[in-house]
Amino acid sequence: MTDLALSSSLAMAATHPDPAFPRFHPRPAQGWINDPNGVSYINGRYHVFFQYNPSSARHTQIQWGHVSSADLVHWDEHPVALVPQEGGPDSAGCWTGVVTSDDGVPTAAYSGIRDYDGHSQVVIARGSSDLVSWEQDGHVAASMPEDPLVTAVRDPFIFRFNGARYAMQGAGLADGRAALLLYSVSDMDHWDYKGIWLTTANPIAAKHTPAEIWECPQLVEVPSNSGESTWVMMFSLWLSGDDHEHANGVGHLIGSLSLDPDSGLPVFAPVAGGKSDLGRDFYAPQITQLSHGSTDAAPAALLWGWANEGPGRDGRRGRTQEEIDDAGWSGVLTHPRVLSVVGDALVVAPAPEVSAYRGALVATGAAGSVAVPGFAEVLVRGSGNASGAVSLVLGSDAEAQVVYSGSLDADEELRIFIDASLVEVYRSGSVATTLRAYPAPGETWTLALPDGATADVWELSLPAE
Structure with a gap:
């Protein structure tokens, strides 16, 4: 058994030959990555797995890559965790899933597909x-439900409520609705299907999370400014023909969880919802529950999302498939994000630990037009009389791209992270905006302030361990 990390992912990134390669968001130096999987905190370390093709920058032959950290700042890259098993239920890929501690044993539950035209099944693997x-012994804990209304199933997620363990999967129905399927999981090896749990027939879900399939469903308990906790359900909103464009993005519902007195099963009642990220380059987030009902300073849940490469969106210059192939890598995960609810709105902030990446202070109290390094954090503050737009511009003159533009009201704050080709913008009291942009040789970043x-x-710099 290998118990040592292969390398420091961030240390390798600093010498990567591609100037668009992020240095402060850990990922392997080569290959395709997409959905974060198996996000967990076990035995004193944060573990983030992800869908991974180490052989090319294409979305094929999906395995599980793996990085881990004790502090959310210094990350280590580990060997590939899960690989498709010839003749097994995951022979066509180890797709999205979770990792949980099952009586002290790290256990993965993921979507396995036997062939590319087949339905996914929940496959179980046990870890050191x-x-x-x-x-990986090919054990299947749940197969496609024998319900003609259910036409697609994927992406298991496990949650706990009232001392019991449950799971859900995203689904699509024959009548065009997106749906959630509910399972009782007293035994990780044998999931008990309880039926269709929620669909887009619910008017609040139809308004805020429209889709043909709810992918990557999440359900976590987070603190609310009411002094109580509340439940947040999040979906990636799949439409046929998306092909990694995902026009509907990611949406969430905010509501309560209670036990049905007749069935004894949990019931989720949504009361509000919205977009979970305002950028076009964010999809397939996964959230790990750290504690339940926490209202203190410690995060109750942490989220990672996937930002993919693309052909250019909203006037931003992208990368062609040929350029992606030449670069040899595709996809990056966001910073870890903290969730809370204020009123009926989701609030998303970077995990406090990422402030450790702050290196030299190159400007303080700057106004007007501000030059920004290619690896930077920017804190924008609006004073009592501030009103107008903040714009982040890449390049100059006729070739300039407005990568981000958003209003700034009095007493608002924006935290902007630039990591080569990845931009994350966090607005106080709101959700984040995730964007990709690719600097050409000699291009610089400029922030225009109202x-x-x-x-x-x-x-940005990597602090010493």
């Missing part, structure tokens, strides 16, 4: 205590 070595706004700018 450090989650580096995995045993009157009454100021910015502090730090270069």
Whole structure:
């Protein structure tokens, strides 16, 4: 068993030959990645797995890559965790799933597909205590339900409520609705199907999470400014023909969880919802529940999302498939994000730990037009009389791209992270905006601020361990 990390992912990134390669968002130096999987905190380390093709920058032959960290700042890359088993239920790929501790044993539950035209099944694998070595024996815990209304199933997610363990999967129905399927999981090896749990027939779900299939369903309990906790359900909103464009993006529902007195099963009642990220380059997030009902300073849940490469969106210059192939890599995961609810609105903020990447302070209280390094954090503050738009521009003159533009009101704050080709914007009291943009040789970043706004700018650097 290998119990040592192969390398420091961030240390390798600093010498990557592609100037668009992020240095402060860990991922392998080569290959395709997409959905974060198996996000967990076990035995004192955060583990983030992800769909991975180490052989090319194409979405094929999907395995599970693996990075881990004790502090959310210094990340180590580990050997591939799960691989398709010839003749097994995952022979056509180890797709989205979760990792949980099952009586102290790290256990993965993921979508396995036997052939590319087949339906997914929930496949179980057991891991070593450090989650580096995995045993795949092809055990199937749940197959496609024998319900003619259910035409597609994928992406298991496990949650706990009232001391019991449940699971759900995203689904599509024959009548065009997206749906959630519910399972009782007293035994990880044998899931008990309980039926269709929620669909887009619910008017709040139809308004905020429209889709043909709810992919990557999530359900976590997070703190609310009411002093109580509330439940957030999140979906990636799949439409036929998306092909990684995902026009509907990611949406969420906010509501309560209670037990049905007749069935004894949990019931989710949504009361509000919205977009979970305002950028076009964000999909397939996964959330790990760290604690239940926490209202103290410690995060109750952390989220990672996937930002893919693309042909260019909203006036931003993208990358062609040929350029992606030449670069040899595709996809990056966001910073870890903290969730909370204020009123009926989801609030998303970067995990406090990422502030450790702040290096040299290159500007303080800057106004007007501000030069920004290619690896930077920017804190924008609006004063009592601030009103107008903040714009982040790449390049100059006729070739300039407005990568981000958004309003800034009095007393609002924006935290903007630039990591080569990945931009994350966090607005106080709101959700984030995730964007991709690719600097050409010699191009620089400029922040344009409205009157009454100021910015502090730090270069990013990796702190010593």
